[in-house]
Amino acid sequence: MKLILLGAPGAGKGTLAEILSRMCNIPTISTGNILRAAMKNGTPVGLKAKEYVDSGKLVPDDVIIGIVRERLAEDDCKNGYILDGMPRTIPQAQALEDAGVNIDAALSLEISDEAIIERMTGRRVCKDCGTTYHIVNIPPKVEDKCDKCGGELIIRKDDMPETVKERLSVYHKETEPLKEFYAERGKLKTVESSSTVDEMTKSAVKALGL
Numbered sequence: 001m002k003l004i005l006l007g008a009p010g011a012g013k014g015t016l017a018e019i020l021s022r023m024c025n026i027p028t029i030s031t032g033n034i035l036r037a038a039m040k041n042g043t044p045v046g047l048k049a050k051e052y053v054d055s056g057k058l059v060p061d062d063v064i065i066g067i068v069r070e071r072l073a074e075d076d077c078k079n080g081y082i083l084d085g086m087p088r089t090i091p092q093a094q095a096l097e098d099a100g101v102n103i104d105a106a107l108s109l110e111i112s113d114e115a116i117i118e119r120m121t122g123r124r125v126c127k128d129c130g131t132t133y134h135i136v137n138i139p140p141k142v143e144d145k146c147d148k149c150g151g152e153l154i155i156r157k158d159d160m161p162e163t164v165k166e167r168l169s170v171y172h173k174e175t176e177p178l179k180e181f182y183a184e185r186g187k188l189k190t191v192e193s194s195s196t197v198d199e200m201t202k203s204a205v206k207a208l209g210l
Contacts, residue, residue, distance in 0.1 A: 001026060001080040001208070002102070004087070006178055007109030009158075009167045010120040011193045012200060016109065017082050019201050023210065027076050031064060031085040034071045045070060065095050072101060080104075089174050093181050105208060106182035109193035109200070113168050120164045124153035 001024050005013040017028045038046030039053065045066040052059045068086060071077070083103070087093040096103075122135045124144070128151030133140050140146060144153045157163060182188040189207040193200050 001210075002083075002104045003080070003208075004083045004103050004106045005109065006106055006175065006182075007193060008111065008113070008116050008171045010116045010164070011109040011111050012197070013084065013109060015197060016107075016191075016200060016204055017084050019197075020204065020208075021082055023205075024080065026080040026082060028082045028084050029068070029071055029077070029086075031068065031083075034067055035059065035064065038067045038070065043067075043070060061089075061092050061095050065092070065099050065101075068096070069099055069101065087178060090177055090181055093178055103187065105189050106178065106187050107204060107207065108179050108188060108190045110190050111193040115194045116168060117161060117164050120159045121155070121161050123155070123159045125156055126151040127154045128152070 003020065005017055007013050020026075021028045035046075035049055039050045040046070045063060049059045049063050049067065052063070064086065068083070072081060087096055118136075119134070122137070124133045124135060124140070125131070126133075126146035126149065129146060129149045131146055131148050132138075133146075133153060140153060145151070146153060158167075179188055191200060191203045191207055195203075
């Protein structure tokens, strides 16, 4: 099962990737993580990426795809994988295809912008131990205090309403068109993400025919 997960920031891609990874016994390949690992290990493509990062530039698509290909060639990807954070744009999806990276399904997590804003702006993180809470879904026992260590709960900059709206706007403009790209190839599956994690998982399992 070679999968990519599509969905707005906060739609639950990370949570679902973790569940499907365990269920299917396949790795989740996070482009951010493998980029850092390739740079640290000094692979040829990693060194190339490091030049861009060190000079404060964005790493170009062809270099990212080189790193993804390197990682997908490793043994643990033989039975499949879940690509996380890639592709983000149609040119990236096209370049992956051209590089011979073919996926079985693109799973799109559907959720309204309003639900995302409510979900993300309600998130609180302990500034000491990093435990995550939600003021509605997973509230702490004592307001603004971590259950585990008593640390102060803060709103991350990424979860501020104006940041969330900006990230949603980028998603709609750059990443959402991928739904059509994969639909044309008969690979798009959709899952309702505004429900509970259990319901979202059941829906994903059904959509993928697992």
